Structure formats: C-alpha cells, structure tokens
Amino acid sequence: MRALEHSQRDIYESHRHRVFSLAFYMTGNELEAEQLLTDTFMHAFRILSEPDARTVDDALIAGLRSRFTLLPAAPASISADGLIQSGNARRTDLEEAIQQLPALERLAFLLRDVEGYSPESISQLLEMPQPEITRTLFSARIRLRGILAAQAKERAA
Numbered sequence: 001m002r003a004l005e006h007s008q009r010d011i012y013e014s015h016r017h018r019v020f021s022l023a024f025y026m027t028g029n030e031l032e033a034e035q036l037l038t039d040t041f042m043h044a045f046r047i048l049s050e051p052d053a054r055t056v057d058d059a060l061i062a063g064l065r066s067r068f069t070l071l072p073a074a075p076a077s078i079s080a081d082g083l084i085q086s087g088n089a090r091r092t093d094l095e096e097a098i099q100q101l102p103a104l105e106r107l108a109f110l111l112r113d114v115e116g117y118s119p120e121s122i123s124q125l126l127e128m129p130q131p132e133i134t135r136t137l138f139s140a141r142i143r144l145r146g147i148l149a150a151q152a153k154e155r156a157a
Contacts, residue, residue, distance in 0.1 A: 007050050012041055015056045018115060025110050026064055028099050039063045057125055064107065072132060073102035075139045097147040105140035112137055 019040050024033035043059035044051040051059075064070065098106055104126075111117040111125070119137070123130040 004049060008045065011051060011056075015053065016041075019056065019060050022060060022107075022110055022115065023063075025095075025098055025114070026068065026103070026107060032067075036060070036063050036067070054125075061125055064103075068103035068107075070104045070107065070126065072136060073105055073139065075135065075142075093148060093151050094144075097144050097151065100147050101140055101143055105136055105143060108133060108136045109140040109144070113141075 016037060020033055020037045023036035023040070024030060027033050027036065040056065040060045040063050043062060044056045047059070048055055098109065101109060108122055108126070111122050112119065117125070119130055119133050122128075123133045126133065128136075
C-alpha cells in the first residue's frame with residue numbers, strides 16, 4: 001500500500017502545476033481553481049489507481065465542461081488598426097486578455113500556446129475535429145491581438 005501512496009503522490013506532484021494553471025486561467029479565481037484541482041485528481045484516481053497524463057487531462061476537461069460551455073464562438077475578426085505595432089505586451093495585459101476569451105478559445109489557447117499540446121492532442125482531448133481546433137486557435141489569437149491592441153490604445157490615451 002505504501003508504494004501505491006508514493007506513486008499517487010508522484011503522479012499528483014507531476015501534474016498539479018499544469019492542472020492548477022489551466023484551472024486558474026479558466027476560472028480566474030484561485031479558490032475555484034483549487035476546487036477544480038481537487039475534483040480533477042479525485043476523478044482521475046477513481047478511474048485508475050495510477051492515472052496517466054491523459055486520464056488526468058480527461059478529468060480536468062470533464063470538470064471544465066461542468067463549469068463552462070465549451071462551444072465554438074463566432075470567429076474573431078480584426079481590423080488593420082487593431083494590430084499591435086510592438087510585439088511586446090505586458091504579462092498582466094496578456095493575462096487579462098486571456099480571461100476575456102470565450103471559454104473554448106481560452107482553453108484551446110492555453111493548451112496549445114501555454115502548455116504546448118499539439119493540435120492533434122487537443123482535438124482528441126476535447127473530442128472535436130482537428131480543423132475546428134485549428135479555427136478555434138486562429139480565432140483566439142486574433143481576438144487576443146484585438147484585446148491587447150485595445151488595451152494599448154487605452155493606456156496611450
């Protein structure tokens with residue numbers, strides 16, 4: 001039994017930062033993120049006594065689906081004046097902009113551009129066709145550029 005507890009602790013430690021980060025960026029609230037972290041691991045350990053990364057991710061996505069409507073949003077568009085001239089954005093501005101994305105775009109962006117998941121992995125995890133994931137990522141990036149441009153314009157004014 002001791003070996004199983006040690007193994008489970010290792011599994012928790014190896015995935016908790018990623019799960020908490022995604023949960024926090026999705027909820028925008030530390031307490032909700034902690035609850036989602038707990039729920040994720042409880043769910044994963046109920047499925048398998050020693051869950052792998054995919055089982056933990058599936059449990060996280062199940063928890064997110066219970067809290068958010070993960071449906072594709074209308075595609076984002078951006079005008080030429082909405083482009084950011086300098087490629088630099090403050091981290092806090094980016095974090096605020098991410099919070100403004102529709103839930104599915106936010107999750108896809110976080111999985112791909114923050115956590116480094118492949119589009120194929122995201123497609124499998126979210127059970128969506130890969131072309132839809134690609135469109136969602138494209139839309140999220142365009143929407144982020146627009147939000148960041150508006151933030152920069154507000155700061156400049």
